[in-house]
Amino acid sequence: MGRAGAGVAETCDDGSAMYFNPAGLVGETGWTVSGGVTAIFVGGEFTADRTRESWDIQNDPIPVPHLYARYGLNERWAAGIGVFVPYGLSTEWPTGDFDGRFLGYNNSLQSIYIQPTVAYQLTDRIKIGGGLDVVIGAVELNQHQDLSQQTVPSDQLPPGTTFGELGIPFHTAFADVKLDAGGATGIGGNFGVQVRATDWLRFGARYTLPVELNYEGDATFTQLQTGLVLPPNNPIQPNTALPVDALVAPQFEQGGLLVDQDVETEITMPGQLLIGISVQTTPRLKLLADYQWTDWSTFDVLPIDFENDALDTEQIENYEDTHALRLGAEYAATEAWTARAGLITHGAAAPDETVTPLLPEGYRNEFTAGFGWQPSPLFEVDVAYQYIAQNDRRGRVRDPRVGESDPTAEELNSGLYSFGAHLIGTTLTLHF
Amino acid sequence: MIPLSSSFGRRLVWGALPLLLAALVLVGCDDENLLSERPDAGPIFDRYVAIGNSITAGFQANGISKTTQQQSFANLLAGQMGTEFNLPALNNPGCPPPLTQIFPAPQRPDGPPCSLREAPAPTTLNNVAVPGAEVIDVLSNTDQASNANTLTSFILGGRTQIEAAREAQPTFVTAWIGNNDVLSAALVGNTDLITPVEDFTSRYNTMLSQLESMQDLEGAALFGVVDVTLTPNLSPGAAYAQVVPQGQQAQVLPPNLQVADSCAPSNLGGVGDQMLVPFQYGVALVSVAGALFQQFGANAPAVTLNCAQDLTVEEAVGQSFGGVGNIPPPIQDAIRDVRNVSVLQTQEIATLRGTVQAYNDFIQQAAGERDYAYVDVNALFQQPERRQQIPVFPELFDVPGNDFTPERPFGPLFSLDGVHPSAEAHEVVTNAAIEAINSQYGTTIPALNQ
Numbered sequence: 085m086g087r088a089g090a091g092v093a094e095t096c097d098d099g100s101a102m103y104f105n106p107a108g109l110v111g112e113t114g115w116t117v118s119g120g121v122t123a124i125f126v127g128g129e130f131t132a133d134r135t136r137e138s139w140d141i142q143n144d145p146i147p148v149p150h151l152y153a154r155y156g157l158n159e160r161w162a163a164g165i166g167v168f169v170p171y172g173l174s175t176e177w178p179t180g181d182f183d184g185r186f187l188g189y190n191n192s193l194q195s196i197y198i199q200p201t202v203a204y205q206l207t208d209r210i211k212i213g214g215g216l217d218v219v220i221g222a223v224e225l226n227q228h229q230d231l232s233q234q235t236v237p238s239d240q241l242p243p244g245t246t247f248g249e250l251g252i253p254f255h256t257a258f259a260d261v262k263l264d265a266g267g268a269t270g271i272g273g274n275f276g277v278q279v280r281a282t283d284w285l286r287f288g289a290r291y292t293l294p295v296e297l298n299y300e301g302d303a304t305f306t307q308l309q310t311g312l313v314l315p316p317n318n319p320i321q322p323n324t325a326l327p328v329d330a331l332v333a334p335q336f337e338q339g340g341l342l343v344d345q346d347v348e349t350e351i352t353m354p355g356q357l358l359i360g361i362s363v364q365t366t367p368r369l370k371l372l373a374d375y376q377w378t379d380w381s382t383f384d385v386l387p388i389d390f391e392n393d394a395l396d397t398e399q400i401e402n403y404e405d406t407h408a409l410r411l412g413a414e415y416a417a418t419e420a421w422t423a424r425a426g427l428i429t430h431g432a433a434a435p436d437e438t439v440t441p442l443l444p445e446g447y448r449n450e451f452t453a454g455f456g457w458q459p460s461p462l463f464e465v466d467v468a469y470q471y472i473a474q475n476d477r478r479g480r481v482r483d484p485r486v487g488e489s490d491p492t493a494e495e496l497n498s499g500l501y502s503f504g505a506h507l508i509g510t511t512l513t514l515h516f
Numbered sequence: 517m518i519p520l521s522s523s524f525g526r527r528l529v530w531g532a533l534p535l536l537l538a539a540l541v542l543v544g545c546d547d548e549n550l551l552s553e554r555p556d557a558g559p560i561f562d563r564y565v566a567i568g569n570s571i572t573a574g575f576q577a578n579g580i581s582k583t584t585q586q587q588s589f590a591n592l593l594a595g596q597m598g599t600e601f602n603l604p605a606l607n608n609p610g611c612p613p614p615l616t617q618i619f620p621a622p623q624r625p626d627g628p629p630c631s632l633r634e635a636p637a638p639t640t641l642n643n644v645a646v647p648g649a650e651v652i653d654v655l656s657n658t659d660q661a662s663n664a665n666t667l668t669s670f671i672l673g674g675r676t677q678i679e680a681a682r683e684a685q686p687t688f689v690t691a692w693i694g695n696n697d698v699l700s701a702a703l704v705g706n707t708d709l710i711t712p713v714e715d716f717t718s719r720y721n722t723m724l725s726q727l728e729s730m731q732d733l734e735g736a737a738l739f740g741v742v743d744v745t746l747t748p749n750l751s752p753g754a755a756y757a758q759v760v761p762q763g764q765q766a767q768v769l770p771p772n773l774q775v776a777d778s779c780a781p782s783n784l785g786g787v788g789d790q791m792l793v794p795f796q797y798g799v800a801l802v803s804v805a806g807a808l809f810q811q812f813g814a815n816a817p818a819v820t821l822n823c824a825q826d827l828t829v830e831e832a833v834g835q836s837f838g839g840v841g842n843i844p845p846p847i848q849d850a851i852r853d854v855r856n857v858s859v860l861q862t863q864e865i866a867t868l869r870g871t872v873q874a875y876n877d878f879i880q881q882a883a884g885e886r887d888y889a890y891v892d893v894n895a896l897f898q899q900p901e902r903r904q905q906i907p908v909f910p911e912l913f914d915v916p917g918n919d920f921t922p923e924r925p926f927g928p929l930f931s932l933d934g935v936h937p938s939a940e941a942h943e944v945v946t947n948a949a950i951e952a953i954n955s956q957y958g959t960t961i962p963a964l965n966q
Contacts, residue, residue, distance in 0.1 A: 133552035134563065134600070134640065135685055135732070232637045232673075241632075248637030251604060251673035253683065255639070312674030315657035315664030319630070322666075325658060328674055476547045487635025498639070500550050 085122065085509050086454020086468035087412025088426025090372040093278060093288035094362035098466065098513040099152030102166035102201045105276035105290045105358075106213030109164055109203035112515065113156040116164075120466075120511030122148045126175070128444060128503035130184060130481065139182040141503075146174050150511070160205040166215075170292075171195045171353050177441050179228070183255055183498075184441035184481035190226040191442050195219055195297070195353055199274060214275040219353065221297040222266035225442075229259035229342075231310060233486050237331065238320045246486050247328075250319065254485070257308050258332055263347050263388065265301025272353070284364040294355040294382055303347040303390060307336045345391035354379040360410075372412040372426075380433035381405045399483070401438050406431045412452075422456040424468065432477070436493035439479030444501035446477035454509075463514050470507040477501050556598030557961045560734045564599050565642050565686035566590035567654055567677050567723075568739075570936060571945075572645035572692050573667075574603075577932035579624065580647060580667070581610030582634060587939040590643050590690060592946040596961050597688075602638035604671040607631035611670060615932045618925065619799075619912040620768070620806075633670050644680040646671050650696045650711060651719040654678050655726070661715075663696070678726045687732050690949065691723065692739035692891075694875050698868055699935070702744040703794050705826070705858035707867045713874045724882060737889035737953050740876040745865050746897065748906050748926040749795045749934030753779035753823035753859070754788030755909035756798065760821075768913045772816040773805040778824035788823045792860040795910065795934050800829045800854045804847055808836070823859065830855035889949075889956035896948045897929070905929050 095101035095108030098118040102109060128141040154164030174192040179185050196219065203213030232248035232255070241250075248254065272295035278288040312328040320326055335342045360374030380403040387398045412426035428450035439446065454468030480496040488495075555561040566572050566588075574580055574588035582605040585591065594601030611630035617623040646653065646668050650661075654677040657664040672680050681689065697711035727733060744750075757779040763769030780786030798821070805819035817836045827835075829851050834840035848855075860868070876894070883890035896902070905927050911920035920927055926934040929941040937945065943964055950961045 131548075131551060136551070245632060246635060246637075247673075249632040249635055251633055251670040252637075253641065253673050253675070253680070254637045256673075310674075313658070314669045314674050315662070317665045318669040319666055476550055478550050482639065485636030485639075500548065 085470055085507065086424030086426065086452055086466065087372060087414050088410045088428045088450065088452045090360060090374045090410035090412035090426055091362070092276065092290050092358045092360035092374045093286040094370070094372065098464070098511060099154045099164060099166065100150070102152055102154070102164055102199055102215060103168050103170065103274065105278060105288050106201045106203050106215050106274055107211040107276040107278040107288065109154055109162040109201060109213050110160065110205045110211045111156060111162065113158055115153070115155050115516050116513060117153045118511050118513035119151040120149070120509060122150070122507055122509035124148060125506040127505065128501065130182070130441065130444070130479070130499050130501050132499040134498065139178055139184070142176045142178060143174060148172065161203070163202045166199045166201065168197050168199070169195065170197060173443050175441060175443065182481070185228045185257070186230050186255055186482060187440050188225050188227045188442045190224070192224045193351070195221045201274070209280045211278045212276070214273060217272035217274055217293070217295060219270045219272055219295045219297065221268040221270070221299060221351070223299050223349065223351065225263040227261055228257040228308065229261055230254065231256040231258040231328070231332070236320070237335070240320050248486065252312065252328070255482070256310055256312070258310050259342055260306040260308055262304040263301065264304070265299035265347060265349060268297040268299040270295040270297045270353070286362040287360070288362070289359045290356070292356040294379060295353040297351050297353065299349045299351070301347055302344065304344050305336060305342040307333065341392060341394060347391070348389040350387055352382045354382050368416045370414045372414070374410040376408040376410060378406045378408070378433070402435050403433045403438065404435055406433045420457060420459055424452070424454045424456070426452040436478070437480070437496055439477055439497070439501060441481065444477065444479050444503050446474050446501070446503070448472055448474035461515060463512065466511045466513070468509045472505040472507070474503040557596070558959050560688055560957060560959065561597040561599045562687045563685055563732070564594050564597060564601060564688045565681045565684045566645055566690050567681055568645035568690070568692040569649040569696050570647035571695065572690070573643065573647050573671070575647040576936045576938065577614035579610045579612045579614030581606055581608045581614060583608060584610070584614055585643070587942050588643065589942040589945040589949060590645070592942060592964055593690070593949055594642065596946065596950060596964055601642040602640055603643050604638070604641055605634035606670065607634050611667065618932050619922070630666060640684050641680055642684060644672065644677045646677060648696060649677065649693065651693050651716055651723060654693055654723050655719060678723065682730055685732050686730060687734045689727055689733065689736040690739065691736065693723070694720070694741040694879070695744065697875070698741065698871055699744050702750060702860065702868055703796070703935070704856065705794060705797070705860050705864065707864045710868070710871050713871060716875055717878045720878065720882065724886070728886070735888065735957055736886070737891055737949055738879050738883040739891040740879055740893050741872050743869060743872050743894045745792060745860070745868050746894070746906070747935050748908070748910060748930050750792040750860065751795070751798070751909045752789050753791050753793055753821065754781045754786070756793060756821055757788055759909050759915065762915055763913055766913050769802060770805040770809040772809050772818045773802055774818045774820040776820050776822045776824070778822060786823060787862070790862045791823050792865060793821065794857055794859070796854050797829055797857050797859060800851050800857070801832060803850060804833050807847065807850065826858055826861050828856050828858040887956070889952040891949050891952045893945065893948070896944065902929065902944070910934060
């Protein structure tokens with residue numbers, strides 16, 4: 085992490101090559117075992133156009149572990165197994181009056197990759213490697229439901245009449261929904277090649293296959309009290325006042341639409357292609373550069389398939405492929421101490437109309453620094469810091485409304501997302 | 517200097533190239549300029565909310581639709597402020613659809629009696645005014661004195677006006693409320709229906725307290741209550757004395773409709789210029805007379821407008837049959853909805869005007885104490901050039917030498933119900949409001965080009 089994740093041409097010797105480029109696993113003979121954790125401190129806010137009021141992300145620090153074990157059989161063959169988390173997100177927003185709670189106020193996506201790997205020194209200058217990824221995924225989404233967009237359960241009105249057409253205000257929370265789906269498994273792969281062009285110049289490439297994950301879980305519905313009462317002379321019950329909460333309560337009871345039920349969804353973890361170079365500019369200074377393409381365009385829709393088909397939704401995401409440039413530097417200050425630094429510039433995957441509280445993602449620059457300490461050939465400790473500075477980006481806190489066809493991003497977006505993160509990671513590596 | 521052709525030089529180039537490339541693409545991060553622009557007329561108008569009744573809601577010609585809602589002064593004012601203003605838009609033709617004709621029989625466009633609210637629902641609501649609302653209705657939908665109706669649900673969805681206003685977090689509010697606290701009394705000729713001044717002021721004070729508790733509120737404009745006796749829906753009996761013979765001559769009014777001598781002006785010995793006849797009262801007498809004439813021809817009993825007596829429609833019609841108890845059932849059915857409507861006598865008119873004056877004294881003082889703008893609507897419509905645009909009797913048929921037309925029987929400033937302002941009048945009110953607001957707050961809202 086200290087050198088911005090750049091290193092597809094020349095990976096670290098702590099076993100993390102299993103992810104960054106499996107070809108880099110070939111090298112020392114014997115065992116290398118490393119493990120560590122990265123703590124992610126996410127910060128951000130949404131500022132509404134209309135009021136200039138801001139709501140902050142409320143995430144607790146997120147620990148993300150990694151574990152690698154490799155064995156160098158000889159100078160040509162190496163194998164290992166790694167457990168890492170290349171994709172994941174967690175966003176937690178306030179539930180009070182933040183409009184974005186109708187899209188999701190407490191959301192997380194985890195994808196744990198378990199990758200047995202093998203690598204081979206093909207020629208003096210070329211290494212290859214590959215691994216099979218077994219991916220385990222879980223997803224959780226919590227959101228409020230908007231009464232104004234629901235159909236009125238009354239035969240006094242034309243079929244399909246929504247509460248909004250009766251005057252119920254937009255974003256009236258009447259239900260809390262929790263979608264909790266885990267245990268999704270998928271199979272992928274991670275392949276790489278490294279070429280030593282000269283003593284000081286190396287090239288590398290890596291391709292990670294996309295992995296389709298099908299999640300199955302539970303949807304839990306809880307009624308929220310709106311407190312709204314339609315006064316007498318209302319169109320449903322003209323003679324007396326009508327409490328709206330009583331009108332919708334049967335929806336939460338046995339036989340109703342909003343009862344606890346099974347839910348399924350499907351998300352594809354995108355493929356990645358990286359190419360890079362490594363330049364040993366001096367005996368002590370190494371510079372690295374990687375270009376990364378990520379196939380985010382596969383994330384075009386997010387289907388949510390309920391047991392009761394009437395609730396099914398399909399959120400349009402229309403993500404776009406991203407391009408990133410990673411630049412890293414590593415300076416061997418002494419035999420024991422190594423300093424690292426780097427920067428990343430990364431394009432946005434989410435199009436203008438899909439910047440939401442679930443992931444208010446956008447163009448970002450990331451800055452890294454770190455050091456390694458190896459007091460003996462048997463073990464080393466690496467510590468790194470990364471700051472993600474994302475450009476402010478306009479986004480939305482609502483979905484298209486009933487009766488609103490194909491709204492543009494300009495029509496949907498109603499404020500500004502600021503987003504950033506601090507990451508602190510440490511890894512302990514043992515060689516034996 | 518290190519030669520680039522040297523080994524180290526080549527290494528440096530290979531290593532530095534990506535760094536140069538990165539330097540080109542690294543850009544700044546924070547940009548609050550991406551937030552939407554503030555209103556042209558100033559940040560005080562960031563979020564404007566209109567509280568009120570039918571006029572503010574955009575009710576015209578005894579109906580309301582998206583078209584008439586857009587013609588409301590509140591919508592026009594927001595446009596001049598340059599601020600976002602969302603309406604509770606009611607699908608055309610309306611709820612109920614505005615009248616397209618009032619004479620000889622009222623007509624509305626084809627369609628359901630009430631089309632629903634338009635979808636999609638607005639993300640925020642700026643015009644929270646509800647037709648029929650009195651001051652109490654701003655505060656409560658369920659109080660015994662409240663007047664909640666179907667439109668209360670359609671517009672507010674179970675909230676009160678003050679609750680809906682609070683949700684919109686207004687920085688500026690207009691409140692034109694109180695007209696209905698006297699209007700029903702005028703339209704049915706019964707001053708018992710007037711909201712007592714002490715109740716009015718108490719409720720109005722509560723509303724102001726609620727407004728003041730809204731954290732973001734920076735200003736407001738309070739509108740005076742309309743002198744409802746000046747609306748063309750109410751015509752002096754003397755006007756009937758003049759117009760009825762003309763209508764009979766033009767064969768648009770039945771010959772058995774009579775106007776008593778008491779309806780002559782005071783200089784001719786009558787009281788016709790000191791009392792007022794609600795339009796629906798006159799229409800009821802015309803309808804009954806027409807029905808009788810159609811049935812009995814020249815032998816039809818006369819139906820008489822008597823200006824000296826405070827008679828209800830039922831009592832006036834009853835005189836044609838020798839008593840209320842003798843009114844034939846079909847005629848009873850025809851006048852059922854208006855049977856208790858009566859004329860307004862001199863004292864009742866004085867009571868109405870005195871009440872409006874008391875209301876307005878209070879509102880103007882309340883505005884002054886809070887540094888709010890005050891809009892004097894009565895002064896606006898009492899200007900001579902506007903008085904001339906308000907007929908003393910609706911132009912129901914083409915009267916020679918009269919400037920008004922049957923298409924706009926209540927003149928250019930009033931819609932087909934003779935009570936609610938026309939689109940043209942809303943423009944006049946808009947500019948009066950702009951003038952008052954600019955004067956109070958030193959703002960520069962541009963006037964509407966009329």
